[in-house]
């Protein structure tokens with residue numbers, strides 16, 4: 291499958307490693323340009339490209355940049371993607387540490403992924419946001435393995451969500467359908483499922499236990 295990855299940090303780098311190892315055709319981009327991604331390209335066989343080119347022809351695009359950087363991604367980023375492209379959003383909102391206060395999230399109550407969809411101009415599938423980057427390399431297990439961990443996946447587009455869940459299965463993880471993007475607060479930072487390493491049942495339980503109220507200490 292042709293996959294574009296925008297962001298080549300902890301998550302983007304490790305997804306590049308695993309998806310190329312599985313035989314996918316990966317294009318990867320960062321903010322500084324493809325010449326700064328030579329090492330990753332040599333290591334993995336991925337193509338290092340400019341961010342504006344990363345989604346060209348892609349059936350799956352992963353947006354994995356700091357949340358505050360999403361509005362500064364090139365406009366029309368997804369214009370050349372394949373029809374029906376599934377866009378994975380791995381993002382989290384960290385107002386104090388990184389992103390600054392975002393009123394639409396804190397005051398208007400948008401989920402982080404709903405906010406991310408606006409500048410992208412495309413629906414997203416929220417996945418990997420609570421997964422330790424290193425686990426992408428260290429914890430894949432075959433289907434049926436009792437130690438296989440499960441990831442919550444939220445999104446409004448059923449076809450795109452199914453495509454993403456199949457890809458995550460291929461990467462070595464189970465998935466749990468966490469509902470639509472308006473439900474995706476259940477997997478945001480500080481919820482029981484965030485960072486949880488557990489199987490399908492544990493993830494379902496944790497999603498059900500989530501509270502929509504964010505602790506005051508988290509807010510920007």
Ligand SMILES: NC(=O)c1ccc[n+]([C@@H]2O[C@H](COP(=O)([O-])OP(=O)(O)OC[C@H]3O[C@@H](n4cnc5c(N)ncnc54)[C@H](OP(=O)(O)O)[C@@H]3O)[C@@H](O)[C@H]2O)c1
Pocket residue numbers: 296297298299300301302319320321322323341354355356357359362363380381382383418419420421422423424
């Ligand atoms: N780290 C984790 O374990 C983890 C786990 C789950 C979810 N997440 C979430 O996933 C997102 C990415 O996290 P990360 O830890 O992988 O981030 P990171 O290591 O800081 O890497 C961010 C990447 O985004 C690129 N980038 C920033 N602005 C860009 C722009 N305008 N255009 C193109 N690329 C741009 C950076 O490129 P340059 O280096 O060239 O600037 C860098 O390659 C965050 O929202 C984070 O909260 C992280």
